[in-house]
Amino acid sequence: MSQVDGDDGLTPLWGKRSLHRLPFIVLKDLYSSRHLLKLLIKRDLSGKYRRAYLGYAWAVLEPLLLAIVYTFIFTILVGSSDPLYPVKIILGIIGWTMFARSLTTSAKSLSSSINLFQFARVPKTVFATSGTLTNAVLALISLTCLIPFYFIHDLPITANLFLLPVWLILLSFTGWGIGLLLAPIACKVPDVLNLINFLIRAGFFLSPVMWTYDMFNSRFGSGWHGIVAHMNPTVIPITGMRDAVLGETSNIPGYGYAMCFGIAIIGFILGAMIFERKAHSAVVNV
Template sequence: MAEMFNSRYLLKQLVKRDILSRYKGSILGLFWTFVVPILMLVVYTFVFSVVFEARWNVQEDNHLQFALIIFSGMTIFNFFSEAINRSPSLIVSNSNYVKKVIFPLHLLPVSTVLSALVHMVISFVILIVGVTVLGDGVKLTILYAPIVLMPIVLFTLGLAWILASLGTYIRDIGYIVNVLTSALMFLSPIFYPIDSVPEEIKFLYYINPVSYTVEDIRNIVIWGLSPNFHWLLIGTLSGLLISVVGFYWFKKTRSGFADVL
């Protein structure tokens, strides 16, 4: 981890380049980082609250509050899926760093996770504004946000290192990951409360780190409740383990990248 601290300027430039290049040439530019989550919020709210008539513990016709509930879950899932879906192709799409120059390749997955984190923070700001204007106001429990996000950030970083390595050797990994993350979206309590899940398949939600973070963010931002401290302890330690394993896996396998590119 000291290597990343020593390379913090380079890491900052990688994150900046990643964010700016994504919107290069577009008319709205970085404004899309605000437009996209809002548009997706409108679409999902219409489909699940109007067409499917999904219901939470809110007033029957309060689609605005339902929108905030969905958006809180989307904010977490979009962070995870963005970083994970991009990871398998990171080394392949930056092969010039492998073949031509001496470059700390382990920073590529880190910059991808941080870039996704920037987008999540922007969505989180939109969520706070929405809760302030359309909901019951911001609760003091929102101060738990940094520790609530820690487990999913660590999990995502560890998986990003692992997938970046595997995707270099096995190109099909990217397609598999895209399918799994799409399935994970519907296997996380984003569009429905976890209480509505049949008991026989609830174990799928208990082994899904996204579920815990979605529930905790919803608790501290929407409902004003405390997070699940038991999960925060277990999740943070597990996420730390995954990130350490992922980092050393990446370092151990990077020596063969040039041979397969």
């Protein structure tokens, strides 16, 4: 953020930075503030369940209880007889929650800590990232609820399992990038936060949480419906998570992979540019 310029030997508080370097600056800021980042994650984690008797067990219980409810509803409505459906639901919930929480915590990061940003010069990207990483830790804890299913259904442990964290990281990264993109406008226009809340609720049904990639394909085929569905950046990663755990291989077209990785990378680049350019003035104008 700063470099000595001019002939007075003083360092400008707001140095000029070219647009294309901003994504690298975001990553560099995060690395140089890793100590603060660690403390904020610790704060969020210890604050979240500190007063609950069951503590971190809630991170495991939440997806488990939701899976029971959704399996019950889905079995009644659709009459699904797939014994692995609860496992698919749990993975869908964990993946979707990871994406949705990453997006909302980073999008709300400026407005939720506005009092601090109006009194102290602190690295705002750290605040926009700590929520994402906190949720990543909680998602990893949540994954332990899958262990009993390995025994119940005798699930295979294959090399594909190593892809599980890759897909989770991709979901988190995509949500974080889109959140960075939205944070400055969400800070200035509160309606955007309401819109995000609505989109997250709607996105739950439009993403493969209660349904699966195979269900979609058997119903709609691979025509234009398929192309539209692949624009949802959670479809392929959640399907990938299920394939990794169940040892299956879904018939995902090449453009599906390209779209989900493309959206993640473009989302981060645009998000980092907009966040670094607009976040500082966004907190002034509230």
